[in-house]
Amino acid sequence: MQIISKKTRIDFLSPARRKIAVMLSLVFVVVSLASLATRGLDFGIDFTGGILLEVGYEQAADLEAIRGNLTDAGFTDAQVQLFGRDTDVLVRLPPQPEDSATQVRDELQATLEAGGQNIDLRRMETVSAQVGSELAERGALAMVVALLLIFVYVMIRFQWKFSAGAVAALAHDAIVTVGFFSIFQLPFDLTVVAAVLAVIGYSLNDTVVAFDRIRENFFALRGVSAEDAMNTSINEMLARTLITGLTTLLVLIALLVLGGESIAPFSIALIVGIIIGTYSSIYTASATALMLNVSPQDLIEPIKHPELIDDLP
Amino acid sequence: MNKFPLWLNVLVLAVLLAGCLFALPNIYGSVDAVQVADNDGLAYDELRLEEFVRTVENAGVTPEAAYLQDGRAVLRFHSTQEQEAAGERLRTAYDREANIAATLAPKLPKWARDLGLKPMSLGLDLRGGVYVLLEVDMETAIDSRMVGYQQGFDERLRDAKIRHRVDLDGQTINIRLTGAEDVESARVVIRRMDQDVLISDGADGKSLIVRMSEAQIQARQDFAIEQNITTLRNRVNELGVAEPLVQRQGADRIVIQLPGVQDPNKIKGILSATATVEFRLVDQSGGEPGSRRFQGRGTEGAQILKRSVIASGDQIIDASAGYAEGQPQVNITLDSAGGENMLRTTMENVGKPMSTVFIETRREAIPGRPGEFRKVVRQEIISTATIQGVFKDRFRITGLSPGEAADLALLLRAGALAAPVYIVDERTVGPTLGQDNIDRGFNAIKIGFLAVIIFMAIYYRAFGLIANVALLSNVVFIVAMLSILGASLTLPGIAGIVLTVGMAVDANVLIFERIREELAADSAPQSAINSGYEKALSSIVDANVTTLIAAVVLFSIGTGPIKGFAITLLLGIITSMFTAIIGTRTIVNLAFGGRKLQSLPV
Numbered sequence: 001m002q003i004i005s006k007k008t009r010i011d012f013l014s015p016a017r018r019k020i021a022v023m024l025s026l027v028f029v030v031v032s033l034a035s036l037a038t039r040g041l042d043f044g045i046d047f048t049g050g051i052l053l054e055v056g057y058e059q060a061a062d063l064e065a066i067r068g069n070l071t072d073a074g075f076t077d078a079q080v081q082l083f084g085r086d087t088d089v090l091v092r093l094p095p096q097p098e099d100s101a102t103q104v105r106d107e108l109q110a111t112l113e114a115g116g117q118n119i120d121l122r123r124m125e126t127v128s129a130q131v132g133s134e135l136a137e138r139g140a141l142a143m144v145v146a147l148l149l150i151f152v153y154v155m156i157r158f159q160w161k162f163s164a165g166a167v168a169a170l171a172h173d174a175i176v177t178v179g180f181f182s183i184f185q186l187p188f189d190l191t192v193v194a195a196v197l198a199v200i201g202y203s204l205n206d207t208v209v210a211f212d213r214i215r216e217n218f219f220a221l222r223g224v225s226a227e228d229a230m231n232t233s234i235n236e237m238l239a240r241t242l243i244t245g246l247t248t249l250l251v252l253i254a255l256l257v258l259g260g261e262s263i264a265p266f267s268i269a270l271i272v273g274i275i276i277g278t279y280s281s282i283y284t285a286s287a288t289a290l291m292l293n294v295s296p297q298d299l300i301e302p303i304k305h306p307e308l309i310d311d312l313p
Numbered sequence: 314m315n316k317f318p319l320w321l322n323v324l325v326l327a328v329l330l331a332g333c334l335f336a337l338p339n340i341y342g343s344v345d346a347v348q349v350a351d352n353d354g355l356a357y358d359e360l361r362l363e364e365f366v367r368t369v370e371n372a373g374v375t376p377e378a379a380y381l382q383d384g385r386a387v388l389r390f391h392s393t394q395e396q397e398a399a400g401e402r403l404r405t406a407y408d409r410e411a412n413i414a415a416t417l418a419p420k421l422p423k424w425a426r427d428l429g430l431k432p433m434s435l436g437l438d439l440r441g442g443v444y445v446l447l448e449v450d451m452e453t454a455i456d457s458r459m460v461g462y463q464q465g466f467d468e469r470l471r472d473a474k475i476r477h478r479v480d481l482d483g484q485t486i487n488i489r490l491t492g493a494e495d496v497e498s499a500r501v502v503i504r505r506m507d508q509d510v511l512i513s514d515g516a517d518g519k520s521l522i523v524r525m526s527e528a529q530i531q532a533r534q535d536f537a538i539e540q541n542i543t544t545l546r547n548r549v550n551e552l553g554v555a556e557p558l559v560q561r562q563g564a565d566r567i568v569i570q571l572p573g574v575q576d577p578n579k580i581k582g583i584l585s586a587t588a589t590v591e592f593r594l595v596d597q598s599g600g601e602p603g604s605r606r607f608q609g610r611g612t613e614g615a616q617i618l619k620r621s622v623i624a625s626g627d628q629i630i631d632a633s634a635g636y637a638e639g640q641p642q643v644n645i646t647l648d649s650a651g652g653e654n655m656l657r658t659t660m661e662n663v664g665k666p667m668s669t670v671f672i673e674t675r676r677e678a679i680p681g682r683p684g685e686f687r688k689v690v691r692q693e694i695i696s697t698a699t700i701q702g703v704f705k706d707r708f709r710i711t712g713l714s715p716g717e718a719a720d721l722a723l724l725l726r727a728g729a730l731a732a733p734v735y736i737v738d739e740r741t742v743g744p745t746l747g748q749d750n751i752d753r754g755f756n757a758i759k760i761g762f763l764a765v766i767i768f769m770a771i772y773y774r775a776f777g778l779i780a781n782v783a784l785l786s787n788v789v790f791i792v793a794m795l796s797i798l799g800a801s802l803t804l805p806g807i808a809g810i811v812l813t814v815g816m817a818v819d820a821n822v823l824i825f826e827r828i829r830e831e832l833a834a835d836s837a838p839q840s841a842i843n844s845g846y847e848k849a850l851s852s853i854v855d856a857n858v859t860t861l862i863a864a865v866v867l868f869s870i871g872t873g874p875i876k877g878f879a880i881t882l883l884l885g886i887i888t889s890m891f892t893a894i895i896g897t898r899t900i901v902n903l904a905f906g907g908r909k910l911q912s913l914p915v
Contacts, residue, residue: 002772106578121743122745123740125741126739131446141870142867146863146867149862149866153858190871191875191878198882201860204859208855208859211855213852237826240822243822243826244816247768247819250815251761251762251812252761254761255757257757258760260749260753262804263754266805
């Protein structure tokens with residue numbers, strides 16, 4: 001069976017299409033950044049600190065009644081929402097002064113239990129604001145370090161114009177994925193940071209596979225323009241790009257549907273990221289390299305030192 | 314063409330079998346069990362194990378299996394009722410010498426235990442439990458050392474007959490002398506007591522200023538955190554939790570994981586409690602230098618107590634709660650230095666009163682200044698008694714409620730914290746959510762896996778089936794690696810496995826597409842296979858190395874859920890390289906290699 005007919009000859013990188021792609025990417029990135037600047041992210045307590053309680057009720061939970069009880073008990077800033085099922089309720093409070101946090105949480109628990117129904121305490125988290133900001137810092141650091149190392153690796157294996165293309169594509173993917181969370185105000189927690197980093201890894205995987213073929217074709221198709229060689233390469237890799245994207249999306253959809261509410265933001269981030277990443281490895285990465293006037297001559301240098309390539313497994 | 318030498322086929326098979334063997338323990342599930350561990354960490358032998366089994370059988374419960382693991386005795390039971398009854402019985406018999414904890418034990422057959430096989434452990438989010446991150450108050454660790462110096466300098470200078478006044482100002486000690494002529498001799502006395510403190514001359518020419526050196530501060534902080542870890546470990550052991558984890562994190566934090574604990578409130582007080590006691594003589598004249606007034610607790614009267622401490626909490630080596638004449642009490646055993654001092658003091662002071670002071674440190678928020686705290690040290694006299702006769706290292710203290718007596722005994726037995734600790738992060742997962750997470754996670758793996766397998770079989774036919782075998786062995790290898798490394802599986806870890814399943818086919822997709830390309834370019838089937846594998850290799854390696862970079866960064870910088878995800882992703886990338894490249898090639902070679910083929914089912 002084949003999804004893609006044997007020889008596609010789609011002109012992905014014609015100047016007109018490239019222009020559209022660049023515009024589209026710019027719109028994505030600008031909208032994402034604008035949303036991040038104005039709406040920000042719905043940070044989970046991993047980052048803000050605070051108190052979180054997940055409780056299971058025997059029957060469908062009456063959110064209004066729970067909110068009423070909490071307000072009466074003085075918890076005016078409590079956020080109450082359903083979590084996955086109509087019997088599961090999530091209650092969040094902003095960070096409390098350190099010494100009273102656990103006390104506040106106990107009171108909160110007591111208030112919920114006083115609601116009459118038997119409740120099952122499923123999860124409790126008390127994170128201080130200080131630890132929250134540390135976790136946020138480490139998340140950001142991980143992102144930057146990963147991008148930097150990847151830039152260096154691609155530079156060693158290929159050439160800096162490819163590196164720039166790859167990192168442009170990755171930054172594009174990361175910004176748009178995080179932007180998606182901002183636009184739709186989805187809960188942004190530590191697992192989403194992990195997902196965004198996995199997206200970076202995945203998208204790069206795609207990009208590098210395309211670059212690999214481009215390098216091969218730069219030498220195989222002598223006398224052909226860089227644009228044509230890249231076009232041929234992308235077409236040749238199209239089946240693989242789509243199939244791998246598809247199988248990965250299949251498992252992620254299974255994870256989103258079956259994995260439960262707490263892993264849902266993670267699944268959404270990966271699904272969005274992989275769709276964007278597939279698009280960007282076709283367009284953003286190659287278009288950026290082309291904009292930097294990449295040419296077969298750029299890759300002649302590594303050939304003079306074949307050990308650079310051949311020594312790698 | 315396309316034939317592997319025999320040894321390579323055998324090697325691949327051997328690796329696969331080894332993977333299956335190490336992954337095997339995970340299919341047995343777990344049962345209720347009781348774990349008995351010696352308080353001093355001594356390993357039990359078969360004789361002791363038999364003794365425990367007999368003890369339990371006397372209570373009418375027969376263990377389903379009983380064995381030793383890492384020197385601890387594990388008794389498995391058929392039901393939770395039996396487990397509880399057995400735990401109760403063992404606790405009555407051995408509570409003083411052993412830590413008896415209810416736990417879940419893997420239901421491994423004997424041969425697997427004998428081989429040292431273990432299933433992977435489940436993270437707190439899957440089995441339920443409490444995670445606590447504590448911050449150690451280093452300021453207090455330094456402060457308490459400074460008080461020690463102050464007392465020490467004071468005594469030494471008095472012994473050397475140098476007139477002086479020692480004041481503690483934060484982390485600086487001011488030693489004021491009567492004249493410039495005493496400065497040098499005082500300096501010698503201080504140096505003799507401590508080689509490393511920083512001594513500088515005061516501005517008035519007749520005083521010395523003493524500080525701790527950077528190295529001393531560092532050493533003190535390291536000591537404080539190590540001491541706290543030991544103490545916390547002791548306290549956690551007293552709580553009867555199986556497989557607790559107490560670990561240093563960074564410069565001033567301690568992570569505690571208590572699997573299976575459901576009520577964090579019960580343990581919280583015990584973990585951060587700084588309660589300790591000290592014993593001082595009552596200053597009956599009320600005018601001795603350094604004497605100070607202490608409040609009494611409840612109905613206990615206030616007293617003026619002498620400066621010197623006869624014995625303090627850190628010299629107590631054993632403590633147990635009990636009753637005498639209907640009153641709760643704590644029976645104390647002192648170490649030899651404390652005992653000597655107590656002996657000397659009681660000999661010299663028969664008929665005079667001595668007080669027991671209860672000390673507790675807490676951190677309070679400063680009203681109106683969020684994020685700032687002040688330390689509140691509560692020192693109260695819980696009892697004052699006349700010294701009736703001479704005693705040494707064994708005596709009792711009274712003046713507490715039954716609950717306080719039990720807690721104080723536990724805290725004294727486990728040792729005092731060298732510095733107060735505060736909870737900065739606390740997460741509890743209930744057992745129902747844990748089970749839910751397991752069910753949901755495995756469901757997602759199953760369905761996702763099935764979807765990919767069906768797709769691959771349809772799309773690549775026989776080669777797709779081969780890739781599916783590789784995919785399945787890849788999951789087996791990840792599970793085997795997690796079991797060998799003793800890493801815990803968490804919910805994000807399961808997500809990592811799911812993602813790996815999706816991505817691991819990539820290598821095979823690359824290879825198979827390449828083979829198709831070669832066939833389309835009119836290569837013979839055998840050479841298409843060969844160059845398909847060969848030419849795809851550099852792409853596969855590049856692609857995996859880059860993902861590996863992301864995974865390694867995640868693992869080294871990430872915390873908590875990120876780490877759990879990173880470890881399975883990392884293992885998955887490595888194992889998938891083996892299964893997708895060498896594994897599938899082995900099967901392809903066995904199935905198609907060395908034959909004349911007209912076409913390939915790819």
